[in-house]
Amino acid sequence: MGKVPNCRFCNSSLQHTLVDLGMSPLCESFLAADQVNRMEPFYPLKVYVCGRCFLAQLEEYVSPENIFTEYAYFSSYSDSWLQHAKNYTELMIERYKLDQKSQVVELASNDGYLLQYFVQKGIPALGIEPAKNVAQVAIEKGISTITEFFGVELAQKMAKDGTKADLLLGNNVLAQVPDINDFVAGMKITLKPGGVITMEFPHLIRLIQENQFDTIYHEHFSYFSFLVVEGIFAAHGITLFDLEELNTHGGSIRIYGRHAEDESKPVSGKLLEMKNRELAAGYDKMEVYAAFADRVVETKRKLLKILIKAKEQKKRIVGYGAPGKGNTLLNYCGIRNDFLEYTVDRNPYKHGRFTPGTHIEIFPPDRIWEDRPDYLFVLPWNLKEEIIKQMSFIKEWGGVFIVPIPEPEVVSDF
């Protein structure tokens, strides 16, 4: 056991474990063939929950500079995510009457997947994106982008240059910030007096209730309930005044924030309703967090039972998909070539590469058709309806699906 870390928000020492998924490599570190026999770094994947403020969090084992400076994730590869971004920009332009005189700033703007829709409408937009290779794509699209990590220092520099935001947004970035106090304090500086903040992040309540333990990875330092997030923003002079529940990333919330002093935007009744729901479910007490770890271990045993039974019957199992979350699952459950012969994925970048830690080779999806395996193990379970529909031809040779989450099951009726 190493030393006990402190909470990244309230600095209390972290005495409680939410779940311990053992040692795992970074989930996006796919290996080329010549890397498979080399050493691979593994880091603990252990989530704590703070006994004082209830922020669920990983210790920062790997610095964001190491993870995000050169990053393989490009938001524009996902059609449904692009549509989500487009709908969002239309909603914001309409609701906050944004025009040529407004300034939009996005934190973690990736390849400009979202800001492009503001730029198309002639609304000034600035991205902040530390991953240089990803930011470069945005810049080539004509989207102004600063390639630095955001926090108080950058916010002050921007303020000196006269850059402040009418709309300050960040999607799926809050979880990836190790110094959350510095990040939110920076937002307070960048927001204009009458401006609006929106942030989207996966909802911890959904993660726990729907057993989504494989969405825990080293890139995600924090896991938020609404109660916790409201407390963090309040500590930095930002009042949350509205929220929406979204189905993205297994279940997210979008929060709306404003300066505490800006009373022109009343607080929606939805906030009280959400808080009451979280309190009723016990998210301000340790018991609900403490019960999660047992359910995760039980899921591992159930899944392995299905796989062992299939192998004892001499069945062949192959994977579908090679998402980041799949790597958490495979490493935690110890699923390697002894169970999965290989997996397939639509992303050509991954073809011929191997999953980190478990070294399962990745092929194009056509291979399933030629190879006719008995079981198809669906790793991106959040897309299971779509995948089962797309791959339903495995029925021709009696093939069936295995879906691991929320509860491991064999799907033979499709």
Ligand SMILES: [Zn+2]
């Ligand atoms: Zn805390």
